[in-house]
Amino acid sequence: MHAYNRLPSSGHNTPSPPASPLRSPRYRRSKAGRFGPAQLQPGRTLPQRLAWLLLSVLLRRQGIFLFAPLIYISGMLLYMGSVSFDVVPVISHRPAPGSVYRSPQLYSKLRPDMDSDNSSADAISTIWKHAYKGGGWRPCTNKSLGGLPDTNGYIYVEANGGLNQQRTSICNAVAVAGYLNATLVIPNFHFHSIWRDPSKFRDIYDEDYFISNLENDVRVVNKIPAYIMERFDQNMSNVYNFRIKAWSPIQYYRDAVLPRLLEEKVIRISPFANRLSFDAPPAVQRLRCMANYEALRFSSPILTLGESLVARMKERSANNGGKYISVHLRFEEDMVAFSCCVFDGGEEESANMRAARERGWKGKFTKPGRVIRPGAIRINGKCPLTPLEVGLMLRGMGFDRSTYIYLASGKIYNAEKNMAPLLEMFPNLQTKEMLASNEELAAFKFF
Numbered sequence: 001m002h003a004y005n006r007l008p009s010s011g012h013n014t015p016s017p018p019a020s021p022l023r024s025p026r027y028r029r030s031k032a033g034r035f036g037p038a039q040l041q042p043g044r045t046l047p048q049r050l051a052w053l054l055l056s057v058l059l060r061r062q063g064i065f066l067f068a069p070l071i072y073i074s075g076m077l078l079y080m081g082s083v084s085f086d087v088v089p090v091i092s093h094r095p096a097p098g099s100v101y102r103s104p105q106l107y108s109k110l111r112p113d114m115d116s117d118n119s120s121a122d123a124i125s126t127i128w129k130h131a132y133k134g135g136g137w138r139p140c141t142n143k144s145l146g147g148l149p150d151t152n153g154y155i156y157v158e159a160n161g162g163l164n165q166q167r168t169s170i171c172n173a174v175a176v177a178g179y180l181n182a183t184l185v186i187p188n189f190h191f192h193s194i195w196r197d198p199s200k201f202r203d204i205y206d207e208d209y210f211i212s213n214l215e216n217d218v219r220v221v222n223k224i225p226a227y228i229m230e231r232f233d234q235n236m237s238n239v240y241n242f243r244i245k246a247w248s249p250i251q252y253y254r255d256a257v258l259p260r261l262l263e264e265k266v267i268r269i270s271p272f273a274n275r276l277s278f279d280a281p282p283a284v285q286r287l288r289c290m291a292n293y294e295a296l297r298f299s300s301p302i303l304t305l306g307e308s309l310v311a312r313m314k315e316r317s318a319n320n321g322g323k324y325i326s327v328h329l330r331f332e333e334d335m336v337a338f339s340c341c342v343f344d345g346g347e348e349e350s351a352n353m354r355a356a357r358e359r360g361w362k363g364k365f366t367k368p369g370r371v372i373r374p375g376a377i378r379i380n381g382k383c384p385l386t387p388l389e390v391g392l393m394l395r396g397m398g399f400d401r402s403t404y405i406y407l408a409s410g411k412i413y414n415a416e417k418n419m420a421p422l423l424e425m426f427p428n429l430q431t432k433e434m435l436a437s438n439e440e441l442a443a444f445k446f447f
Contacts, residue, residue: 099375101343103389107421114395114425123398124320141289144216151183153261154224156236158270160190162334163204165273167296172276174218174291175284179250180258183219186210190271206297213295217287228266241268244275250284301443305436309406312435316428317404324404325394330384333413334360341383342374345414387412387422395425404428406435 044052155177159169170187177184186201201207211220232238242257253276261267269275280288298306314322336343337356343349357365365372377383385393394403405426412419423429432441 095375096379098379101341101378101383101386103386103392104344104421107388107392110392111424117400122400124323124325124403126398139293141286141294143290146216148216148219149181151219152181152258153183153264154185154221154228154266155180155182155261156185156224156239156266156268157187157272158190158268159187159273160271161273167292168274169272170296171288171291173272174214174220174295175280175287176250176253176257176276177220178218178287179284180253180261182261183221185224186220186222187272202299204299204302206299206303209297210295214290217290224266232266236268239266239268240264241270244269244272246274247277248275249277250280305440305444308440309432309435313404313406313430316430320402320404324406325399326406326408327390327394329387329390329407329409329412331386331412331418332410335384336413339377339382339384340365340372340374341377343386349414387418391422391425399426401425401427404430407431 155173157169157173159166159173161169166187166189173184173187176182186207189197189199189201191198207222211222214220226234229236240260242260244252244257257267257269297303313324317324333352333356337353337360340353340357345352394405403426405428407429
C-alpha cells in the first residue's frame with residue numbers, strides 16, 4: 001500500500017485517492033452554495049424554514065454585516081425621536097447608610113415602647129454613685145509663688161465667636177502670654193452679626209478677680225500704657241496684626257510671634273478663636289486650666305441669677321432629691337446653618353440655611369470650588385444633634401419621663417416643630433424664661 005502524496009505530480013505515477021463514499025457530504029451539496037442545504041428538510045414549520053433561508057442568504061452575502069452598525073444606530077435614532085424623554089426610566093441610587101436624617105422615623109417606631117416603659121431603672125439617682133477611681137476629684141494645677149520677670153511686651157487679642165469660643169480664646173490667650181513672658185491685655189469680644197452681643201469682658205466675667213488670680217503666673221492689664229500707644233497714634237488698628245492659622249502649635253508663637261513682640265513691644269492677634277493647638281506642653285496646658293477653672297468667674301449679676309435658677313430647679317425636682325440634668329442644645333439657627341447639614345425641613349429649610357450662611361459668613365460657603373456634601377458631613381458625625389436626638393439619647397441612658405431638665409441654650413431653630421418630641425419625652429423641661437421673671441431677665445437681654 002502506498003501513502004497518499006499531497007505534493008504536485010513529478011511525472012511518476014501515484015495512486016489516486018480513494019473514492020468518496022456514497023454517503024459523503026460532498027454528494028449532499030447543492031447549487032445553493034457551499035453551506036446551503038440541498039433541499040428544505042420536511043417536518044420543519046414555516047417560521048423555521050424562513051429563518052433558515054434568511055440565515056443562508058446572510059452567510060452567502062457576508063458583506064451585509066458591514067451595514068449592521070448603521071442599521072442599529074438608525075433604529076435607535078428612530079426610537080429616541082418617537083419616545084418622549086419624560087418616560088425614559090431614571091436610574092437612582094440608594095443613599096449611603098448614615099447619610100440621611102432618619103431620627104423622626106426611628107422615634108415613631110420607639111415611641112410606643114417608651115410610653116409603655118415601666119422599668120425601675122432610675123438614672124437620675126444612680127449617675128452620681130460611681131465615684132472617680134482615685135477617690136474624688138481635686139485640682140490638678142498649683143499656683144506659682146514667685147514673682148515674674150520683666151515683660152517682653154503686650155499682647156492684645158480679639159476673641160470671636162459665641163460664648164464658648166470666646167472662653168476658649170481667653171484661656172488660650174493666657175497660655176500664649178505666659179509662654180512668651182508677655183503681658184496680656186484684657187481680651188476684646190468681637191461683635192458678630194449673628195449673635196449681635198455688644199458685651200465686654202467685664203459684663204460677663206469678674207475682671208478684677210481674673211487679674212488678681214493670675215498675678216503670679218501671667219501679667220494681665222486693662223489697657224496698654226499710653227507712652228507705648230503714642231507710637232501708634234493711640235489707635236489699636238495701627239498695631240501690627242498677626243494672622244495666625246487655626247490650631248497653630250505653641251512653637252509657632254515662639255518662632256514667629258516672639259521676635260516681632262520684642263521689636264514692637266505690642267502686637268495684636270485678630271481673630272483669635274481656635275488659634276492654638278490642643279497638643280501643647282504641660283506648662284501651657286497648666287495655664288489653660290488655671291484660666292478656665294480658677295481665674296474665670298462670672299460677674300456678680302450673672303452669678304446671682306445663676307444661683308437663683310439652680311435653687312429653683314432643685315425645688316421643682318424635690319421628688320428626685322433635688323437632682324436634675326442640664327442640657328445645652330446646640331441647635332440654634334447659626335449652628336444649623338454653619339454645619340451645612342440637611343434635616344427634614346425640605347426646600348424651605350435649605351433656603352433658610354443658605355440665607356443664614358450668607359448673612360453670617362458672607363461668601364465663605366460660596367467660594368469657587370467649594371463643594372458642600374451634607375451626606376458626607378453626617379456620616380462623619382459632624383451634624384449637631386437635634387432636640388429629638390438628644391431626647392432619644394437621654395432615654396437610652398435611663399432617664400425617664402419624670403426627670404427634670406434645665407435647657408441651657410439660645411433660640412432653637414424652628415422651635416415649635418423641633419422641640420415638640422423632646423417635650424413629649426421629658427415634659428418636666430424648664431428654661432430660664434420659665435424659672436425667672438421678665439424683670440430678672442431684663443438686664444441680660446443680650447445673653
